[in-house]
Amino acid sequence: MRFGKVNRFVALFARQSVVNEPPLGASDFKAAPLLQTHLLKHGQGGSGSAGSNFFRALALFGAGASGLLSCATIAYASDEAEHGLECPSYPWPHKGILSSYDHASRKLKLWLQRLKWLMAPMMRVRCLTRPGKLSDRFPQPYANEQAARFANGGAYPPDLSLITKARHDGQNYVFALLTGYRDPPAGVSIREGLHYNPYFPGGAIAMPKMLNDGAVEYEDGTPATEAQMGKDVVTFLSWAAEPEMEERKLMGFKWIFVLSLALLQAGYYRRLRWSVLKSRKLVLDVVN
Numbered sequence: 001m002r003f004g005k006v007n008r009f010v011a012l013f014a015r016q017s018v019v020n021e022p023p024l025g026a027s028d029f030k031a032a033p034l035l036q037t038h039l040l041k042h043g044q045g046g047s048g049s050a051g052s053n054f055f056r057a058l059a060l061f062g063a064g065a066s067g068l069l070s071c072a073t074i075a076y077a078s079d080e081a082e083h084g085l086e087c088p089s090y091p092w093p094h095k096g097i098l099s100s101y102d103h104a105s106r107k108l109k110l111w112l113q114r115l116k117w118l119m120a121p122m123m124r125v126r127c128l129t130r131p132g133k134l135s136d137r138f139p140q141p142y143a144n145e146q147a148a149r150f151a152n153g154g155a156y157p158p159d160l161s162l163i164t165k166a167r168h169d170g171q172n173y174v175f176a177l178l179t180g181y182r183d184p185p186a187g188v189s190i191r192e193g194l195h196y197n198p199y200f201p202g203g204a205i206a207m208p209k210m211l212n213d214g215a216v217e218y219e220d221g222t223p224a225t226e227a228q229m230g231k232d233v234v235t236f237l238s239w240a241a242e243p244e245m246e247e248r249k250l251m252g253f254k255w256i257f258v259l260s261l262a263l264l265q266a267g268y269y270r271r272l273r274w275s276v277l278k279s280r281k282l283v284l285d286v287v288n
Contacts, residue, residue, distance in 0.1 A: 085180075085198040087172040094238065095171075098253065100246045101239050109133075153193075155206060161240045170241075171234050173199065178230045181209040 094101050142148040149156050164170035176199040184196040184203075194204040211226045211233075218224060239245075 084201045084203070085176075087169055087176040087199060089169075090172055090175060092171055092235075092238075094235065094245070098249065100249070101235060153206070160237060163241070164234070164238050165241045171238055174237060175230050175234045177205075178211055178233060179226055 093099060142151060145156060164174060167173045177197060180197050180199040181195060182198070184190050188196065188203070190196050190204050194206055195208055196203055197205045211229045213226055214224050216224050216229060222228060242248075
């Protein structure tokens with residue numbers, strides 16, 4: 001019979017009694033039920049303590065797991081409040097390896113030629129103008145910084161030509177920011193002059209909602225929805241940040257093609273040049 005854990009004192013007493021004591025007599029067997037009862041009680045207590053230890057460890061593990069989950073939730077909430085809501089991923093048509101921007105370069109050239117761009121003054125007498133080109137920088141809408149701050153409520157508008165490169169996941173971020181305006185949820189208060197946008201760090205942005213359905217009219221009859229206008233704005237900002245994207249992709253494709261041919265040539269030359277050396281067999285004639 002198995003009694004579980006046995007007290008050290010009981011085991012030592014039993015061992016000494018076996019070694020030092022003479023063989024037990026009939027009168028000594030009267031104490032055997034008491035010892036057996038003590039061992040049974042101690043064994044039951046040991047199994048009970050083992051079970052209680054297991055449940056205690058399980059409770060501690062559950063408490064630790066719930067604490068870790070609560071800490072992770074708090075950290076995610078604080079990160080969302082600090083850096084804004086994570087932007088969804090959108091399938092941009094110019095994001096592929098061989099994809100390009102969706103624009104008509106000829107129409108854009110004709111449109112720019114209608115504009116007159118101010119050239120440097122000649123001899124400080126008069127200013128000359130010329131037709132616009134695709135490589136021209138867009139002129140500033142304001143004369144100076146003071147005029148820009150006055151027109152925007154004291155805030156100086158930043159240069160957005162590199163905004164899709166300056167932000168993490170820039171294209172998705174700009175699109176989500178332009179189309180992510182909504183009413184603040186319950187318990188969130190936004191002070192006057194700010195607007196709630198969960199994709200902006202902090203959730204409060206001074207720029208009001210700029211895109212509304214039907215704000216513009218497309219010549220080809222495209223519905224002027226908020227998403228369509230946001231897509232056009234993001235595509236334009238992507239082109240402004242990287243106007244050489246098409247040339248870069250085309251050059252990269254050419255280099256990949258040329259390097260593939262060079263790799264085939266190198267493999268053939270390796271087989272031709274080193275096949276003899278790799279397949280040769282050396283025989284050493286040892287002379288005693």
